[in-house]
Amino acid sequence: MPRIADEGGLHIDARLKAIWETAPGIRGVLSSVDHKRIGIRYIVTAFIFLIAGGVEALVMRLQLAHSDLKILSPEAYNQLFTMHGFTMIFLYAGPVLSGFSNYLWPLLLGSRDMAFPRLNALSYWIFLLAGIFLYVSFPLGLAPNAGWFNYPPLSAKDYNPGPNIDFYLLGLIFLGISTTVGAANFLVSLLRTRAPGMSINRLPILVWGTLTTSIGNLLAVPAVSLACVLLFTDRQFGTHFFDVEAHGQPLLWQHLFWMFGHPWVYAIVLPALGIVSDALPTFCRRPLVGYTPVALATVATMIVGFGVWLHHMFATGMPMLSLAFFSAASLVITIPSAVSTFAWVATIWTGKPVLTTPFLFLSSFILLFVIGGVSGVMTGAVPFDFQLTDTYFVVAHLHYVLIGINVFPVVGGIYYWFPKMTGRMMGERLGRWNFWTMFLGFNIGFFPMHIVGLMGMPRRIYTYAPGLGWDTINLLTTVGAFAFAIGILLFLINLLMSLRSGKRAGANPWDAPTLEWSVPSPAPAYNFAVIPVVASRHPLWEERLNESAERSDLSRGYLLDHGRETLATTVLDAEPDLILKMPGDSYAPLALALALAVLFVGLILHSATCSGLGSVAVALAILVWLWPQRSLGQIGESTHV
Amino acid sequence: MTDFHGRQFLVVFASFSVAACSRAPMTFMRTFGPAADPVTSLGWGLTIICCLVILIVGGLLLIATLRARATDAALSSVPIAHPGGGLRWIIVGTGISTVVLLGLVVWTMFTLAAIASAPSAPVFTIEIRAHQWWWEARYLDDTSQRTFVTANELHIPLGKPVQLRLIGDDVIHSFWIPALAGKTDVIPGQTNMAWIQGNTLGTYRGQCTEYCGAQHAHMAEFVTVDSAAAFQQWWEHQLSEAAAPSSAATTRGEAVFLARCAACHTIRGAGAGGILGPDLTHIMTRRTLGAGTMPNDPVSLRAWVNDAQAVKPGSRMPTLDLPQQDLAAVTAYMQTLD
Numbered sequence: 001m002p003r004i005a006d007e008g009g010l011h012i013d014a015r016l017k018a019i020w021e022t023a024p025g026i027r028g029v030l031s032s033v034d035h036k037r038i039g040i041r042y043i044v045t046a047f048i049f050l051i052a053g054g055v056e057a058l059v060m061r062l063q064l065a066h067s068d069l070k071i072l073s074p075e076a077y078n079q080l081f082t083m084h085g086f087t088m089i090f091l092y093a094g095p096v097l098s099g100f101s102n103y104l105w106p107l108l109l110g111s112r113d114m115a116f117p118r119l120n121a122l123s124y125w126i127f128l129l130a131g132i133f134l135y136v137s138f139p140l141g142l143a144p145n146a147g148w149f150n151y152p153p154l155s156a157k158d159y160n161p162g163p164n165i166d167f168y169l170l171g172l173i174f175l176g177i178s179t180t181v182g183a184a185n186f187l188v189s190l191l192r193t194r195a196p197g198m199s200i201n202r203l204p205i206l207v208w209g210t211l212t213t214s215i216g217n218l219l220a221v222p223a224v225s226l227a228c229v230l231l232f233t234d235r236q237f238g239t240h241f242f243d244v245e246a247h248g249q250p251l252l253w254q255h256l257f258w259m260f261g262h263p264w265v266y267a268i269v270l271p272a273l274g275i276v277s278d279a280l281p282t283f284c285r286r287p288l289v290g291y292t293p294v295a296l297a298t299v300a301t302m303i304v305g306f307g308v309w310l311h312h313m314f315a316t317g318m319p320m321l322s323l324a325f326f327s328a329a330s331l332v333i334t335i336p337s338a339v340s341t342f343a344w345v346a347t348i349w350t351g352k353p354v355l356t357t358p359f360l361f362l363s364s365f366i367l368l369f370v371i372g373g374v375s376g377v378m379t380g381a382v383p384f385d386f387q388l389t390d391t392y393f394v395v396a397h398l399h400y401v402l403i404g405i406n407v408f409p410v411v412g413g414i415y416y417w418f419p420k421m422t423g424r425m426m427g428e429r430l431g432r433w434n435f436w437t438m439f440l441g442f443n444i445g446f447f448p449m450h451i452v453g454l455m456g457m458p459r460r461i462y463t464y465a466p467g468l469g470w471d472t473i474n475l476l477t478t479v480g481a482f483a484f485a486i487g488i489l490l491f492l493i494n495l496l497m498s499l500r501s502g503k504r505a506g507a508n509p510w511d512a513p514t515l516e517w518s519v520p521s522p523a524p525a526y527n528f529a530v531i532p533v534v535a536s537r538h539p540l541w542e543e544r545l546n547e548s549a550e551r552s553d554l555s556r557g558y559l560l561d562h563g564r565e566t567l568a569t570t571v572l573d574a575e576p577d578l579i580l581k582m583p584g585d586s587y588a589p590l591a592l593a594l595a596l597a598v599l600f601v602g603l604i605l606h607s608a609t610c611s612g613l614g615s616v617a618v619a620l621a622i623l624v625w626l627w628p629q630r631s632l633g634q635i636g637e638s639t640h641v
Numbered sequence: 642m643t644d645f646h647g648r649q650f651l652v653v654f655a656s657f658s659v660a661a662c663s664r665a666p667m668t669f670m671r672t673f674g675p676a677a678d679p680v681t682s683l684g685w686g687l688t689i690i691c692c693l694v695i696l697i698v699g700g701l702l703l704i705a706t707l708r709a710r711a712t713d714a715a716l717s718s719v720p721i722a723h724p725g726g727g728l729r730w731i732i733v734g735t736g737i738s739t740v741v742l743l744g745l746v747v748w749t750m751f752t753l754a755a756i757a758s759a760p761s762a763p764v765f766t767i768e769i770r771a772h773q774w775w776w777e778a779r780y781l782d783d784t785s786q787r788t789f790v791t792a793n794e795l796h797i798p799l800g801k802p803v804q805l806r807l808i809g810d811d812v813i814h815s816f817w818i819p820a821l822a823g824k825t826d827v828i829p830g831q832t833n834m835a836w837i838q839g840n841t842l843g844t845y846r847g848q849c850t851e852y853c854g855a856q857h858a859h860m861a862e863f864v865t866v867d868s869a870a871a872f873q874q875w876w877e878h879q880l881s882e883a884a885a886p887s888s889a890a891t892t893r894g895e896a897v898f899l900a901r902c903a904a905c906h907t908i909r910g911a912g913a914g915g916i917l918g919p920d921l922t923h924i925m926t927r928r929t930l931g932a933g934t935m936p937n938d939p940v941s942l943r944a945w946v947n948d949a950q951a952v953k954p955g956s957r958m959p960t961l962d963l964p965q966q967d968l969a970a971v972t973a974y975m976q977t978l979d
Binding site: 073074075078146147151153154159244247248249250251282283285286287289290293315316317320323324327328331332334335338339341342343345346347348349350351352353354355356363366367370371374375377378381382383384385386387389390391454455456457458459460461462463464465467468469470510511513541544545547 | 664665666667668669670677679680683684687688690691694695698699701702704705706708709710711716717719720721722723724726727728729730731733734735738739742745746748749750752753756757773809811812813815817819822823824825826828829830831833834846848849850851852853854855856857858861933954955
């Protein structure tokens with residue numbers, strides 16, 4: 001395979017555009033497999049769910065603003081908090097990070113698309129349809145109502161005969177397909193489609209985070225999907241997995257759920273930590289301190305993260321030995337987090353920080369990470385957890401984790417990559433208002449929750465009696481929650497205004513070091529005109545850092561313009577290996593996702609006809625999808641060069 | 642950012658001192674028995690250490706941000722550099738964190754051992770069954786005649802450990818008296834053991850802490866720590882049967898009770914033997930109705946008997962729609978059940 005020098009000029013651009021660009025109009029919307037479009041769709045959809053979950057939270061905060069209020073019925077409150085939890089954890093926090101990774105991976109790795117572009121589209125469509133599937137239950141008044149961890153027997157048929165829980169179970173199984181195919185796609189993309197020279201010690205930390213998350217998801221999602229299938233058969237077909245009368249075990253659910261649930265917590269924070277590790281150094285004008293320890297800490301967190309699920313169940317009557325083991329593991333898991341924390345602080349300390357809006361979000365995240373981390377240490381200490389568990393202290397802790405460690409980096413990340421996504425900068429002035437409103441609102445609202453937790457307020461209560469000392473703090477929390485919501489509103493306003501009239505951004509408005517900033521903004525459909533050759537972690541800072549004689553080559557490399565093609569490289573060293581023929585835009589992912597939706601709708605309606613039709617449609621969609629195409633090299637000799 | 646922290650820190654401590662007094666009866670930062678006290682020390686230790694960590698890292702972060710910040714907003718005008726010395730931060734910071742964490746692991750394990758069992762053999766056992774949404778308590782004794790059943794409010798003798806046998810009945814609940822001990826879940830299909838001891842006279846509030854459906858919010862329980870003599874007297878009293886009604890009104894009330902309430906409730910001595918709801922033989926000795934939903938006074942009692950669904954929607958107690966005279970009679974009768 002000869003190296004083709006950059007011919008320069010427009011006709012390469014035009015040729016690649018013709019090959020890669022999605023068709024205009026509705027056809028393109030429904031059939032596009034462009035990772036950038038899918039990534040942005042993921043982020044936008046996740047934000048719509050964030051707003052839905054946020055409105056649910058605000059309604060609950062009104063009910064809790066004072067003792068004995070009667071704004072909501074107990075049933076309405078219980079559906080609201082269940083949907084709030086499900087929405088934020090499954091439909092916002094995970095998918096929004098998938099959105100970032102989808103958008104960024106090929107740009108960070110130096111390739112033209114993900115390894116399986118159609119699978120990528122499928123993953124998005126299923127996420128969207130699963131979210132809609134779940135939300136249909138809301139206007140019907142049949143939303144899930146047993147909490148986001150849905151413990152039987154409360155979620156079993158005897159105590160919850162309506163379809164509420166079936167929406168939860170089927171929705172989660174459906175969504176699990178999306179998570180699983182997405183994770184597989186990330187893994188293969190990482191292993192096979194990195195630019196030449198992008199060895200694993202040169203990967204951005206976001207890639208480490210998403211890699212770790214993807215492996216975690218592949219191992220953890222089956223546990224919860226299994227639990228959901230078992231409970232569904234208990235409810236609909238009379239099996240007895242969780243039925244005490246027939247010697248079933250309610251605790252089996254808790255084990256399966258948390259074997260998934262705890263790694264999932266890391267899945268929804270590790271890529272966000274990656275956003276910080278990659279974006280923060282740009283604003284500190286220096287490379288990240290301790291790249292290797294931080295990368296290893298990311299992986300170590302997930303490995304230990306598989307051994308701590310029991311800390312969600314300390315009060316269930318476990319033997320002392322189990323308590324001691326899982327408690328120790330839960331405290332030890334803090335050590336990798338300490339590594340990252342000190343790496344970030346040192347990066348700022350030894351750098352020259354420029355206090356832009358993204359910097360404010362990313363650096364304040366460090367503080368919120370520490371608060372959420374140390375409150376995690378407190379809940380990890382078994383005997384004290386006997387007191388803390390299921391109080392508002394835990395509610396405070398998990399919101400510092402989910403908002404502090406997910407929402408703040410995500411918003412900071414959007415400020416950072418918005419120019420790459422849209423070609424425009426986000427407003428800096430409104431950005432500061434946005435930051436301070438969110439930061440103060442969040443801390444005023446959520447920090448006092450720790451205290452009301454220490455004052456003994458249990459979580460998941462729709463009201464409380466006066467005289468328990470909880471009124472003032474709850475009012476404060478309600479006020480803070482609304483202030484935080486205004487902050488989010490300012491963010492959305494800034495987003496829309498900048499989209500219309502933001503300052504034009506060049507290719508590299510932040511003077512950042514990584515590959516995605518070497519291409520024009522917004523990134524062209526084909527990403528890189530030539531596949532770059534990478535010689536360090538900071539291709540765009542090499543000249544100035546001058547750490548070795550080697551230089552990345554961003555303008556000379558494989559052109560690959562015979563149809564949709566990208567380069568496959570070897571697993572560890574990223575040596576060029578072969579040319580991958582990439583599929584074009586396709587309706588098959590949408591068709592398969594819709595067919596699956598029909599199947600799941602049939603299951604919730606107890607309609608054999610509907611689910612039968614869905615199954616046939618699924619089989620047909622898969623058949624069409626997998627039908628061999630000569631252009632993909634699937635017939636005869638492959639193009640192994 | 643960090644000056645804001647300082648204020649938060651003060652708020653924490655101000656609130657604790659408030660919490661420690663009776664204005665926060667559910668706090669567990671001040672406890673009154675050996676099943677909780679070692680945990681409370683650990684809790685305070687953890688709280689202080691964690692606040693210090695937040696202050697230190699927050700302070701470092703603030704200094705780091707302000708000390709060398711570039712005033713010019715144009716990023717490209719600030720040169721890129723790769724100064725050394727960063728790794729030292731990770732080594733020192735992680736090293737100190739590790740030592741502190743290992744210390745906490747040791748403290749945690751010792752605390753766990755300290756509360757694993759009662760300091761002396763428990764003096765008796767209370768069998769607690771958790772229902773949607775109330776607590777059934779059976780005081781066990783070697784002689785079955787001295788065993789009795791009550792609901793929602795326990796009494797224990799001062800300074801003596803008492804064993805709790807927690808039995809799940811419908812869904813999962815969690816038993817918790819923050820001033821006396823941490824939570825133990827009550828799970829159908831398994832029996833969990835716990836123990837409590839009160840070293841100070843008083844009544845301590847707790848409530849269910851595992852989400853258990855519509856009325857999870859109204860599932861409180863109380864433990865009163867009595868002197869040895871008062872406790873003995875209470876037990877004897879609980880063993881007694883209800884007195885026969887002494888007036889025309891209460892006689893009619895008893896008849897209404899037997900006709901409309903006895904399918905679910907027991908009144909020993911009156912021939913009411915229902916087991917679905919709480920035993921009401923001595924309901925007037927309790928502080929609250931509906932497991933902490935309302936205070937036990939005549940007005941609330943009448944409201945509760947008339948329409949429990951209005952005050953505790955979803956509870957298992959139906960709306961009775963009694964005629965006014967019947968309602969007046971049955972509440973008058975119930976007020977004699979002391």
